[in-house]
Amino acid sequence: MSENLKALLEKINREGIHSGEEKAKAIEDKAKKDAEKILRDTRKLADEIVQKAKAEAEKTKINANLSIKQASRDLLLGLKEDIRKTLNKIVAGEITKALSNEEITGILANLIEKYADKNGKTEDIKILVNKTDLDKIKHTFISKLKDKIKAGVEFKPSQNINAGFSISFDKGKSYFDFSDEGLLETLCVYLNPELAKIIK
The missing domain is CATH 1.20.5 (Single alpha-helices involved in coiled-coils or other helix-helix interfaces)
Structure with a gap:
């Protein structure tokens, strides 16, 4: 077992x-x-x-x-924008320098004489200038023009113009803008594309 x-x-x-x-x-x-x-x-x-x-x-x-x-x-x-603004300031400064009272009166006298020589009516002419310079420009202008052309040309002050002038040959219906801002705008239309080519 x-x-x-x-x-x-x-x-x-x-x-x-x-x-x-x-x-x-x-x-x-x-x-x-x-x-x-x-x-x-x-x-x-x-x-x-x-x-x-x-x-x-x-x-x-x-x-x-x-x-x-x-x-x-x-x-x-x-x-690019800073360069454009700087260029605009430089151009604006040069335009303002170039638009002295003597220059303005010389340009106006020349324009109006040529307009009158082509049988334009001087009584249709209106000129807008800076309020501060109005009397100086008007006095110098009148002394430069012949008597027959002086008649009818109307000068008016404009708060919108710092330098330069605007001129109308149709009693103020339309104006050619030769103010500092108008000239700056016109020049910049040309200068900005040229500047763009340079800084590309």
Whole structure:
């Protein structure tokens, strides 16, 4: 009986060990599979994070380049505008210097004499000048013109004229603008495209 018991114990022991080994192997296999899955998932997640980071870095780089280009463009436009304004100030200053009372009266006398020589009626002529310079220009103008031309020319003050004059040959229905602002506008129409060519 003791041999039977011994054999039985050995059988139970073998079957228990075998069963335990199988369970241990199953647990180990499952743990390996779980570990491999975790590793695959981790690698996949890491790859996704890296790809997302690369995409964000590329997007940031593109946005930075666009911002730099926009800032450069804005700087150039601002510089061009500053140059244009400076040129306009210089031209305006030169126009104002050139439009002295003596120059204005000389130009007016010449215009009106030529107009009268072509049978123009001097009584149709109206001249607008700066209020401050009106008396000086009128006095100098009258002394330069012949008597027949003096008659009918009408001088009026204008608050809108700083220097220069506006002249009408149709009793004030329309005016030719030779004021500082009118001449500046006319010159800038020509100068600004030329300036644009230079600073391109």
